[in-house]
Amino acid sequence: MSTPSSNPFADSSNPDPGQLRAVAITDHTYFYLLFREYNLRDHIDGTADLLACDADWLAIDATIIRWLFLTVSPDIFKTVVREGDDARTVWGKINGLFTNNKLQRVVFLQQEFFGTPQGDQTLDAYCLRLKAISDELQDLGFQIGDELLLSTLTAGLNEDLGNAASNLTLMTNPTFERAVDYLRLEERQLKGVRTRAVHTALWASGNSVLPHGGV
Incomplete structure (x- = not known):
């Protein structure tokens, strides 16, 4: 054989x-x-x-x-x-x-994703950064679901918007996009409140210019 x-x-x-x-x-x-x-x-x-x-x-x-x-x-x-x-x-x-490079990159991006607070960034800059990191992680095979993206966003908000984020729990079927839209409105309102407070303080101190026609 x-x-x-x-x-x-x-x-x-x-x-x-x-x-x-x-x-x-x-x-x-x-x-x-x-x-x-x-x-x-x-x-x-x-x-x-x-x-x-x-x-x-x-x-x-x-x-x-x-x-x-x-x-x-x-x-x-x-x-x-x-x-x-x-x-x-x-x-x-x-x-x-x-x-090996892929694993190292995933670990680095995970640390950045979960450890990046808003700080002094605008809301849009902060959200774009989180979304960019999550997209890169997904390209490497690490899935970032909408729920995880949303919870990471709210956890990293600065103090002002962090207080407003508590209202997101009242939203029906919240998504990352809907939460961002809501927080943009809150950020705009906060800016308006600060601007009015500054004008009021200047008026009280006599440093504000009187409206045209004032006496």
């Missing part, structure tokens, strides 16, 4: 190296689909016996490395790739680099 060959090119269904060299890699979006389409998964999942691989296998491995070089930043490629690395090693290094 013959022993099955560990050489992946013993199967005639494997691709031709020349065919792969002609692939326009920049026209493809997902490497995993490309590996499946051309039966290349054993180049990156470690299932092939590299000692038994022939010249065609090594040529295709080099082509995959060239694909990776053409689709990532040259600086990133030079940072992680070493001479003698096979396609599986290069694939693992690049994936690991992006995964």
